[in-house]
Amino acid sequence: MRSNRKFLIPLLLFLLSFLLRLALLSRGPYHVDGLALAIEAEKTFNTQQLHFLFGPGYPLTVLTGALFVGIFKIFSVNDPVMAVNFMSAVFGAACVPLLYLIVRRMFNGPTAVFSSVALSLLPTFFALSTYGKNHTQAIFFLLLGIFFILRYRESKNIAALLWAGLSLGFLGATRIQDMLLMLIPLSVLFWRGIDAEHDSQPTIITKNNLCKTLWALWTIAALTVLLFHVPFLLQSTNNHYQNQFSNFFQIGLTANYLGISPRMLSFSLFLTAREFTVPGIICSLLGLALLSRDKRRTLFFLLLWIIVPIAFYGNLRTTVPRFLVISFIPLAIALGYFVSQVIRSRPKTKYLVVILFSVLICFPFLKIYPTLSLRHTHEQLPRFSRWVGQKTPKNARIITADEALFIEYYARRSTLPQLHSMTAPVRPEELAEYKNRVDQLLSQGIPVYIIVQGAYQGTIYETFNVFIENNYDLINVGDKAAEDWHRGEHHWVIGRWTLFQIAPKASAGH
Structure with missing residues (x-):
């Protein structure tokens, strides 16, 4: 009976999180x-050959997505988008009981319940659980790695070490940047452990063994990551993949990373405060302060877990809330610890504290709920893309911004990318080459269209837009509502996007 009760809470946490x-x-x-x-x-799934995404390819994300696509096909649901959305929901829900098991080992049952419930309803984490993305999957493998590291610290069982290494390797095969950022915090956790009865400080004799096993842990993880990337290197497109992989780190560490930027860090802190609310952040900080009294090893690990990812993601030129979710988890743990300690020190106030905690975590979730509800019932950008397909001939070329893939998939039209100045100014020779390309298409009788106010129409496209207006006449085909995703999961940004057909300047014929 006791054994059944042990798994009842994690099971309930998963079911409630998944159904929501x-x-x-x-x-x-x-x-x-x-x-x-x-x-x-x-x-x-269809070719039985591993395809890669952008950047490092994210092989395990693609493989897991293919698995869910296959499962959906078994039930005659031929919708890969719904399959990968469902995948995110499964992994997002699975993170909740897994965090419960981790925090219960670190602290106690009440802290584990409060922490896992707080994680489940974090707005950005919840939003990431409702559409196809690899963040929830990466967090799941990160938590699984932490769980087995704690198991190894407790039992010194080689199987636990192996599973910890594999889990971190799966993390790297899902989001390699997250694995690299967590290398220091996880190594510290493995070396120093936590403040728990079953986890004592290593003696001088065992430190040599710990050093060897730490090396073994990351060797297993690295080999696992490499194993998932080998298929990319063996394919005929390996040169394209290697260039893409190299550019991913080059752009991420140079053009996109600003160093320690007070402006971007302030923005990242604002995003964090919005996630928890100001009272919630204060409670999390108080929880960290309480840990400094008698759980300093645990505190040190949690602080590294917060600071190291934010030091990178929080200083990106393109920082958005989903990048910071990895650092929200230890703040949720600290919040849960603070609430449980208040109840422990003042038992008579436990019902009031639970009510206040519920308000604290529900308030930010209720703010994002309308946006999630609208996305549950509306698919604005696919709808706009299908409309473009209806308004244009099959051989048309559509000049697009970041919505290109939507146009190609839903409208079944070829696209031309707009020139932008995100990393460098648009050069005159680039514009001249682009004009030659468009003129050649028009001379061949191939119609060319452009979407105005498309995805991410910022100042980086200003030079290109002026170039189009100066060199061509624009014939208004119509406009339709579409959603721009760039402001992040919290925002429902709807605008009227206009489709124009491009024609040679009338004066050009005289």
Whole structure:
């Protein structure tokens, strides 16, 4: 009976988290990354050959997506977008009981319940659980790795060490940047452990063994990551993949990373405060302060877990809430610890504290709920893309911004990318070459269209837009509502996007 009760709470946490996510599952691929994942996952399933996404390829994400695509096909559901959205919901819900098991080992049952419930309802984490993305999967493998590290610290069981290494390798095969950022915090956890009865400080004699096993842990993880990337290197497209992989780190560490930027860090702190609310952040900080009294090893690990990822993600030029979710988890743990300690020190106030905690975690969730509900019932960008397909001939070329993949998938039209100045100014020779390309298409009788106010129409496209207006006449075909995802999961950004047909300047014929 006691054994059954041991698994009852994790099971309930999973079921409640999963059902809530299922009720708000995104109807379409809200984000371009989700659509790309659905496409590559379906290709992988159909061809039995691993396809890669952008950047480092994210092989395990694609493989897992292909698995869910296959499961959906068994039930005659031929919708890869819904399959990968469902995948995110499963992994997002699975993170909740897993965090419960970890925090129960670190502290106690009440802290584990409060922490896992707080994680489940974190707005950005919840939103990521409703559409196809690899963040929830990465967090699941991160938590699984932490769970087995704690198991190894407790039992010195080699199987636990092996599973810890494999889990961290799965993390790297899902989001390699997250694995690299967590290398220091996880190594510290493995070396120093936590403040718990079953986890004591290593003696001088055992430190040599710990050093060897730490090396073994990351060797297993690295080999696992390499194993998942080997298929990319053996394919005929390996040169393209290697260039893509190299550019991913080059751009991420140079053009996109600003160093320690007070402006971006302030923005990241604002995003964090919005996630928890100001009272919630204060409670999390108080929880960390309480840990400094008698759980300093645990505190040190949690602080590294917060600071190291934020030091990178929080200083990116393109920082968005989903990048910071990995650092929200230890703050949720600290919040749970603070609430449980207040109840422990003042038992008579426990009902009041639970009510206040419920308000604290529900308030930010209720703010994002309308957006999630709208995405559950509407798929604005796919709908706009299908409309473009209806308004244009099959041989048309559509000049697009970041919505290109949507146009190619839903409208079944070829696209031309707009020139932008995100990393460098648009050069005159680039514009001249682009004009020659468009003129050649028009001379061949191939119609060319452009979407104005498309995804991410910022100042980086200003030079290109002026170039189009100066060199061509624009014939208004119509406009339709579409959603721009760039402001992040919290925002429902709807605008009227206009489709124009491009024609030579009338004066050009005289």
